[in-house]
Amino acid sequence: MNLQLTASDIQSLDKRYRANLINGLSGFKSANLIGTKDHDGQENLSIVSSVVHVGSDPSVLGCIFRPNIVPRHTYENIMATEYFTINHIHKDFYQQAHQTSARYPKNVSEFEAVGLTPDYRGGILAPFVLESQVKIGLKLVETYDIKCNPTHFVIGEIVFIELAESALDDEGRLLIHQIDTVAISGLDQYHDADILGQLPYAKPDSK
Amino acid sequence: MNLQLTASDIQSLDKRYRANLINGLSGFKSANLIGTKDHDGQENLSIVSSVVHVGSDPSVLGCIFRPNIVPRHTYENIMATEYFTINHIHKDFYQQAHQTSARYPKNVSEFEAVGLTPDYRGGILAPFVLESQVKIGLKLVETYDIKCNPTHFVIGEIVFIELAESALDDEGRLLIHQIDTVAISGLDQYHDADILGQLPYAKPDSK
Numbered sequence: 413m414n415l416q417l418t419a420s421d422i423q424s425l426d427k428r429y430r431a432n433l434i435n436g437l438s439g440f441k442s443a444n445l446i447g448t449k450d451h452d453g454q455e456n457l458s459i460v461s462s463v464v465h466v467g468s469d470p471s472v473l474g475c476i477f478r479p480n481i482v483p484r485h486t487y488e489n490i491m492a493t494e495y496f497t498i499n500h501i502h503k504d505f506y507q508q509a510h511q512t513s514a515r516y517p518k519n520v521s522e523f524e525a526v527g528l529t530p531d532y533r534g535g536i537l538a539p540f541v542l543e544s545q546v547k548i549g550l551k552l553v554e555t556y557d558i559k560c561n562p563t564h565f566v567i568g569e570i571v572f573i574e575l576a577e578s579a580l581d582d583e584g585r586l587l588i589h590q591i592d593t594v595a596i597s598g599l600d601q602y603h604d605a606d607i608l609g610q611l612p613y614a615k616p617d618s619k
Numbered sequence: 620m621n622l623q624l625t626a627s628d629i630q631s632l633d634k635r636y637r638a639n640l641i642n643g644l645s646g647f648k649s650a651n652l653i654g655t656k657d658h659d660g661q662e663n664l665s666i667v668s669s670v671v672h673v674g675s676d677p678s679v680l681g682c683i684f685r686p687n688i689v690p691r692h693t694y695e696n697i698m699a700t701e702y703f704t705i706n707h708i709h710k711d712f713y714q715q716a717h718q719t720s721a722r723y724p725k726n727v728s729e730f731e732a733v734g735l736t737p738d739y740r741g742g743i744l745a746p747f748v749l750e751s752q753v754k755i756g757l758k759l760v761e762t763y764d765i766k767c768n769p770t771h772f773v774i775g776e777i778v779f780i781e782l783a784e785s786a787l788d789d790e791g792r793l794l795i796h797q798i799d800t801v802a803i804s805g806l807d808q809y810h811d812a813d814i815l816g817q818l819p820y821a822k823p824d825s826k
């Protein structure tokens with residue numbers, strides 16, 4: 413049986429039910445930890461599922477922040493220091509990564525609270541996650557205040573990458589299923605993935 | 620062995636290699652088909668991996684478009700008609716979905732070219748994909764022109780949803796691994812996913 417919902421059906425759903433449903437609609441989401449530090453040296457770590465590829469020349473990633481909800485210290489630190497790190501979440505620490513979504517006070521380092529290790533490299537001010545096999549250092553380039561709700565779309569340029577060489581193929585493809593990077597769906601479901609196939613560049617006359 | 624790349628290392632990579640690498644860095648991506656129609660009735664269907672959750676009140680999704688590359692007809696149609704559909708890609712038709720990324724001329728319907736079925740419902744002007752088990756109808760609300768590269772961030776409000784009731788749990792969670800929704804990584808890798816766990820809402824004193 414198929415369920416159909418109109419705009420007014422959606423608006424009248426219970427708030428929690430709607431949050432679960434709408435968060436699941438986009439499909440599988442990336443699972444990353446964002447590391448930042450404020451000007452007093454306080455480290456912060458926050459799980460995000462909204463990192464998205466924006467372009468490869470220049471090499472830029474974007475992320476949606478809802479500063480009134482969880483990663484507000486993260487957003488504030490990026491605005492203040494202009495640096496942040498994005499670190500893949502893997503199967504062996506996804507539960508610790510999820511725990512960073514708790515509302516810890518600003519003077520608590522989520523690294524310490526959940527048992528992950530801050531690590532510095534490449535001259536980047538923000539901390540990386542030592543346990544992560546894909547570590548990306550970024551510098552803020554642009555931020556857009558979304559009008560229809562209190563969120564921000566933040567774009568950073570990739571200025572440092574560290575990853576396991578064994579996860580790269582000869583043409584630069586990162587085989588993230590081989591390093592147990594996880595995917596998120598909805599607000600609280602975690603997944604691992606298997607490869608179905610790598611498909612050739614599509615042309616109108618191919619089939 | 621870990622590979623480290625600085626900003627200048629990244630900039631000096633071969634263009635194709637860099638595109639593969641940077642496209643893989645964000646982690647797993649959503650796999651969706653966007654359906655649109657122009658004012659002359661010409662249908663268009665385009666695979667996108669950049670749909671991202673923006674908020675659930677109002678219920679809005681965003682998507683990055685690179686109009687100079689593939690889904691340019693999609694972007695033009697959304698700007699002209701203000702309506703589009705987002706449809707999950709499942710394991711049984713991911714190869715057909717990938718084929719929509721070929722550069723067909725504007726007068727060719729990708730539905731017809733790849734063998735998927737346009738379907739209309741909910742009074743939405745844009746076509747849905749009949750074969751998809753999660754069909755979302757959206758109305759354009761905002762668009763942002765990204766400054767650092769020629770892309771647009773387009774936000775639509777969800778005005779219609781159709782999905783299999785069996786894929787929903789009692790609290791509104793969509794169990795997309797049960798309906799074989801696929802995930803993308805990089806430019807050309809397709810994955811299916813298994814659930815690792817559903818975790819409780821995190822609080823500072825939970826562990």
